[in-house]
Amino acid sequence: MSTHKEIYLFLLEGNERGYIIVRNIFTKQINKSFYYNLKDKEEDLFSEVVLRLYEKKEHILTIFEGKEEGLASYIRTMIKNILNDALLSMSKNPIDNIYIDSRYEDEGAVPDEERFRVEAVDVIARLEAKEVMMKFESNLREEDFKLLCYMLENKVDDKDKMEKTLFKDISKDALYKRVERLKKKLSQIVQENNFSEEAVGLCLQYIAYKKCREVLK
Amino acid sequence: MRIIEAIFQSYLDEIENTPYEENDNIDINLTEKDKGLIDMFKKSAIVPKQDRITIDKGNIYLTFKNHIPIYYVVYEVFEEGIFEVLKATTWIELTNHEDYIVSVNGETLAIEIWNNFYLKEDDIKNSVFIGKILEEDMEIIKSYKSGLIEELPLGKRGVYSINPASYQQLFHKKESEIVREYKFFVFEEDENWGNVIFVDTTKHDDIKFALAASVEKTTARGDVFVLEKDVENKLIAMHILEEELLNKSVVLKILGEDYKIEELPDTIYIQPSDNVENIDLEEFAKNISIEVIQ
Numbered sequence: 001m002s003t004h005k006e007i008y009l010f011l012l013e014g015n016e017r018g019y020i021i022v023r024n025i026f027t028k029q030i031n032k033s034f035y036y037n038l039k040d041k042e043e044d045l046f047s048e049v050v051l052r053l054y055e056k057k058e059h060i061l062t063i064f065e066g067k068e069e070g071l072a073s074y075i076r077t078m079i080k081n082i083l084n085d086a087l088l089s090m091s092k093n094p095i096d097n098i099y100i101d102s103r104y105e106d107e108g109a110v111p112d113e114e115r116f117r118v119e120a121v122d123v124i125a126r127l128e129a130k131e132v133m134m135k136f137e138s139n140l141r142e143e144d145f146k147l148l149c150y151m152l153e154n155k156v157d158d159k160d161k162m163e164k165t166l167f168k169d170i171s172k173d174a175l176y177k178r179v180e181r182l183k184k185k186l187s188q189i190v191q192e193n194n195f196s197e198e199a200v201g202l203c204l205q206y207i208a209y210k211k212c213r214e215v216l217k
Numbered sequence: 218m219r220i221i222e223a224i225f226q227s228y229l230d231e232i233e234n235t236p237y238e239e240n241d242n243i244d245i246n247l248t249e250k251d252k253g254l255i256d257m258f259k260k261s262a263i264v265p266k267q268d269r270i271t272i273d274k275g276n277i278y279l280t281f282k283n284h285i286p287i288y289y290v291v292y293e294v295f296e297e298g299i300f301e302v303l304k305a306t307t308w309i310e311l312t313n314h315e316d317y318i319v320s321v322n323g324e325t326l327a328i329e330i331w332n333n334f335y336l337k338e339d340d341i342k343n344s345v346f347i348g349k350i351l352e353e354d355m356e357i358i359k360s361y362k363s364g365l366i367e368e369l370p371l372g373k374r375g376v377y378s379i380n381p382a383s384y385q386q387l388f389h390k391k392e393s394e395i396v397r398e399y400k401f402f403v404f405e406e407d408e409n410w411g412n413v414i415f416v417d418t419t420k421h422d423d424i425k426f427a428l429a430a431s432v433e434k435t436t437a438r439g440d441v442f443v444l445e446k447d448v449e450n451k452l453i454a455m456h457i458l459e460e461e462l463l464n465k466s467v468v469l470k471i472l473g474e475d476y477k478i479e480e481l482p483d484t485i486y487i488q489p490s491d492n493v494e495n496i497d498l499e500e501f502a503k504n505i506s507i508e509v510i511q
Contacts, residue, residue, distance in 0.1 A: 036218075
């Protein structure tokens, strides 16, 4: 009997071989190097996969009714979604204390059960923003960081003040050139690390800006 | 490894590696927990019955190319028996601001509004019907595709990203490659429609006239070809001038997209998504090149 059919019968009436096939798909997927960090949650995650299948079995059986193939790929996609969500959940807590405006202010816009998948974008953006900051910090000297703060300051008075205190020994022209050099350096870091513009924007607007306020207080 | 990198690696694994047969190692001993989980399914057997589905705009389907799952939404009837569809994806984490996120029957998908291709009725009938997206979501997709709105709503789109090195852009490139062969459509039964390439020009303002031009050129020359507008048929004919290129296996690059052609004919027809009359042929010609595959 085909893999597809065995899985179908597992969902339909609890066929044991179909269950083992699902388990095999799951085991091979979680053993891939990119899911290494989830290894110690293997049992819980597999239970989650089976429970998800149970919840959605009517939908799955209906859409695959009369089809001869595709269920193994479909299940693999579902497992991938669960593993990706688990990866994102692991990193969600440490960044919750960083204040970034949520992109999802309208709580009613998405049904609760699907919310996490849609929020994946939000979590990715926040997470990346934090990583952008870490990269900037490890690559920028103290002088560069002050320059970054100067760049981010949009109040004219505060900018003037910074010119007169932090950069009092250099001319405006030299300061301008330094800013240009820093922009180039930041752009290089962004390119080398495959960051998105949104992550960089969130980093500069919230994390870096807040840090500047603290450091230069 | 960064999380987005791990997710991107997982995506590459899905599209580049053929999955192994999963029915090996089948005779393992089941634990009590396994048996408990299986029992849940035994006790709740159901009889599934799907109603007859008619192909309709907004319907979401799943098909497979080799082993790669391809989700798509029916966007428009192109002509009788042929539909324009937009690729969709479950890789929400890798999407960008041009991908629109929808939920259908408990599945979250991002519609790649920029990634259209064409399918015949039978291909769609053989696909797995997932469900239908909401009318209001379809309206937003149409408005964005036609340029009526410039941005997709925040909270229903991917991460803003235009950096070509970003994972989101690397993902877009791969997504386009997956369905590339369905973008280059050959209608063998109709000679008038031979060799038509459908090109999404929506986002390329640089090749369009800013204002309706009263006197416009209807031909333009590239290095090895001539472009000619065929307004009546909404096409741009591309006549190949270099005889040495004919019948060669080539990659045609149009607006940054690659189209592989096994045997280059003397004329290829390009159908832009915008009105042909609005295309500035001279600018368009600058965005076309031909490379012979060795």
